[in-house]
Amino acid sequence: MFGLATLLYVQRASGSFAAAGLVSAGILAGEGIGAVVQGRVMDRRGPTWPLLLVAVLFGVAGAALVTAVETGQPLPVLVALALVAGLVQPALPGASRALWSDLVPPGRLRDTAYGYEAISLEVFFILGPAIAAFLVAAPWPGTGVVVAVALMAVGSVGFALTPAVRARSAAMADRGDQPASSVGLFGALARPGMRTVALASLGFGLVVGTVEVGVPAVTAAAGSAPMGGLLLSAWSVASVVAGVIYGMRPWPRPLHLRMPVLLGVFAVFVAMMALTGPLESLPVLVVTMLLAGAVITPQVTAHSMAVEIATPAGTASEAFGWVITAATLGLAAGQSFAGFVVEAAGPPAAFLAGGASGALLAVVLWLRRATLAPSAEPASVPA
Structure with a gap:
């Protein structure tokens, strides 16, 4: 909700999708860096106090961003x-995924838990964009940003104070040691x-x-922002x-x-x-979006399962932080690039650019597949 609400708010205030894309990209870039830093701290000290601290800082940063938009500050x-707000945005996804190990x-039960995590996140991706889109049409278009910041801050405090967290x-504080494999700048990413x-x-x-910028551009051109x-909610x-269906019989199995x-x-x-074309054919867009959306949760679940294979012991929060960092940096690059492409050549070109980029990285993954093959897993030690 926060990213889309900010994008729509800045676009409404500035009249430029390119400017809105850069601001949204700043949030995501900051979030990507903050997820790793916060994850590394959580692996040492536990999630409670880091989350409580960043929840307060995030509220302050969100208020500063809204004030800057309202007072007409320059784009830089x-x-x-936006970068600062992203840095202190509470790293809830990494903390939540790491908690499943406790x-x-x-085995199979934890894989199911990661599937549940991915599906539950998607439920909020259904609610968030829809709420953000409606609130930007409120008398004050910054309403969605304020609501999103408040929800994130309150939710982070509530999560941090749950008994499991x-x-x-407390267990990490009693242990008092540092994960040896997390030493160094790249930590878990060294694997x-x-x-x-x-x-x-x-x-x-x-x-x-690219989709998150291209789709609002299509609907805005069609007269319905x-x-x-x-x-995006239907997606x-x-x-x-x-x-849910894919989890019953995933393919490919390896x-x-x-x-x-x-x-x-x-x-x-x-x-x-x-294929939505220059006429902004919404029915074609809906069908192709639904097809693409069907592949989202299987990917997120696969990423979490792969971390189980690839991550060193004792660095779960940091490892998930790197996954989130990579995703958010990709989002930042995709949104920023798509904003310029939309203004230069229209939304269809943005979809083509996003598809081509994803296909190229899919080839790279295929060439690196041996790094996650069963033979690449570290030998398990019986308890």
Whole structure:
């Protein structure tokens, strides 16, 4: 909700999708860096106090960004404030995914938990864009940003104070040691398999970023800006339904083959969204979006499962932070690039660019598939 609400708010205030895309990209770039830094701190000190601190800072940063938009500050100032807001945006996804290792045993049950996590996230991706799109049409277009910041801050505090999170923090404080494999600038990313997962997440974010700018541009040209949020929500509905079905019988079964195949299929479906053509045919866009949306949850679930294979012990929050960083940097690049492409050549060109980028990275993943093959997994030690 926060990213789309900010994009629509800045576009309404400035009249430029390119400017709005840069501000939204600033949020995502900051979020990508912050996810790794916060994840590394959480792996050492536990999630409770880091989340409580950044929840407060995020509220302040969000207020500063809204004030800058309202007072007509220049674009570089808006992008800088957006970057700060992203840096202190609470790293809830990484903290939540890492918590599953405390709650369920490894194996099939944990894979199911990651599937549930991906599907539950998609439920909020259904609600968030729709709410953001409607609130931008409120008497004050910044309403969606304020509501999103408040929800994130309150939700982060609530999550940080739950018994499971506090127990994880207490256990880490009692342990008092540092994850040895997390030493160094890149930490968990030093593993070849972890870099492959990050590339898959980067490609996923890059393709999604072009869609998140291209779709509102199509609906705005068709005379219905709020329709963009509804279409993105429908995209997530398709993702949830397909995720449940796909989880029953995933294909390809081997995880090291699944990630390049899923990204390649996703890229092809997004490129097909260019068939909307110069007349902005919404029915064609809806059909192709639903096809593309069906591949979202399977990819997110596969990324979480691959982290189990690739990550060093004791660095789960940081490892998931790298996955989120890669996705958000991809989103930032995709949104920023798509904003310029939309203004220069129209929304169909943005969909083609996103599809081509995803296809290229799918080829790279295929070439690196051996880093996540079963033989590449570290030998398990019986308890």
